Amino acid sequence: MRGNTDRSTTRRVWGASSAAVVVCAVTAVLPGAASAEPAGVARDRGAGVERISVAADGTQSDGDSTGGAISADGGRIVFSSSAKNLTPGNHAGEQGVYLRDQRSGRLKHVGSYPIGSPVISGDGEYAAYWVRLFKDTKVKLAQWTAGSSIGVNCDALNCSQPSLSGDGRYVANVATIGRPSSSQRIDVWDWHANTKQELAQFDHTAPSRPSISGDGRFVAYQDGKAGDVFVWDRNDGSTSGPIEGPSKEAAIVQISKDGSKVVYLSGSDTYVHDVASxxxxxxxxxxxxxxxxxxxxxxxxxxxxxxxxxxxxxLRAGTDEVVSDQPASAGVDAVSAGGRDVVFQSTADDIVPGDTNGKSDVFVRHFS
Known part of the structure; x- marks a missing residue:
């Protein structure tokens, strides 16, 4: 049995009058990137909201569930939870990483003790997360088919903040150096070939948060100390930026998996940078x-x-749709291709019927 689904929710489209879209010039210009994502999206499940953080038989979670990232076709979702009843053999209070297949309703426990929210590959086969190992942190890569995880090849004491390519082959992450950490670099690991490329190095540990495109060609990242956002191109090893221009500070959000857009924050506003133009x-x-x-x-x-x-x-039509009226939050990789599905977390108990566990849950809103 699947989780409860609210089918009474109607599609609500808002005009963009409350948040006008303005096109402004930015100096950096990069070539466009071909998409490495699946061509289609998941078949229509009907408009509504579904609770994801439930056991395969529909039993409510007895722990808090957070995060949430969805594959490009909407077929698989990864999240973390402290529940002990989602899959057999869980331990009370142990934070786990779970992969859920939307088509079959199957749920797998694929990792333990994540720090932050796990991310997912575009094809939904892999999830990445980072864990604490004694005094250090390491990145792990979990596979749906195998149901197990491997450590990402990192020669630094601390590795964190992973981002996955469309097929999970390339893992971008942050490596911090020294104890206590005094500097950092951004790496991309090709785990098929077991090779690593260093993109950038900083003499500080302010957030850098890399985000990789679906084909692994582009990586967007930030210099958190300077407040600049850059885009690295694996084809020629070049770096362009700061893409926000010299007059303002910015913080990275995410590069789209087709490599065409980079979202960044500046002040109280959001910008969607077009890589090609x-x-x-x-x-x-x-x-x-x-x-x-x-x-x-x-x-x-x-x-x-x-x-x-x-x-x-x-972004093309300039119209808005409501994902959640109740207090909620979401992270990167939260939207499937074409905006068909959005994953989010909330402690509200009236998003779907029968939510009586008093816990934070992970939901997905389907748009028809």
Whole structure:
């Protein structure tokens, strides 16, 4: 039995008058990237919200579930939970990483003790997360088919903040150096060939948060100390940026899996940078959270907290749809291709019927 689904939810489209879209020029120009994602998206499941953090038989979670990332076709979702009843053999209070197959309803425990939210490959076969190992942190890669995880090849004391390519072959992550850490670099590991490329090095440990495109060609990242966002191209090893220009500071959100768009924050606004043209769409007074694999849909949280907590914008049409009216949050990889599905977490107990566990749960909203 699948989790409860609210089929009474109607599709709500808002005009963009409350957050106008402005196109502005940006100096950096990069060539476009071909998509490495699956061509199709999951078949229509009907509009509504489904609770994901339930056991395969529909039993409610007895622990808090957080995070949530979805594959490009909407077929698989990864999240973390402290529940002990989601799969057999769980230990009370142990934070676990779970992969859920939407088509079959199967749920797998694929890792333990994650720090932060796990991420997922575009094809849904792999999840990546980072864990604490004594005084250090390491990145692990979990596979749906095998149901087990391997350690990412990292020669630094601490590795963290992974991002996966479309087929999971390339893993971008942060490696910090020294104890206590005094510097860091951004690496891309090709685990098929067991080779590593160093993209950038910084003499500080301010956040750098890499985000890799689906084909592994582009990696967007930030210099958290300077407040700049850059894009690295694996084809020629070049780096372009800062893409926000010299006059303002920025923080990275995510590069779309087709490599066409980079979302970044600057001040109270969100910008969607077009890699090929070097221009950017300004979405004012919102916090961008994720972009879909095609670069066409932006998930954001309005800075105005009197309305919905999560919205999905069609960047081409300039229209908005409500993802959640109740307090909710979401991270990167939260939107499937074409904006068909959005994963989020919330402690609200009235998003779906029968939510009586009093815990934080992970949900997915389907748009028809």
């Amino acid at each position: 070097g221009t950017a769409q300004l979405v004012p007074n919102v916090k961008g959270l994720a972009i879909d694999p095609t670069g066409g849909y932006l998930l954001y949280a309005p800075n105005d907290t009197t309305g919905p907590s999560l919205m999905l914008r069609d």
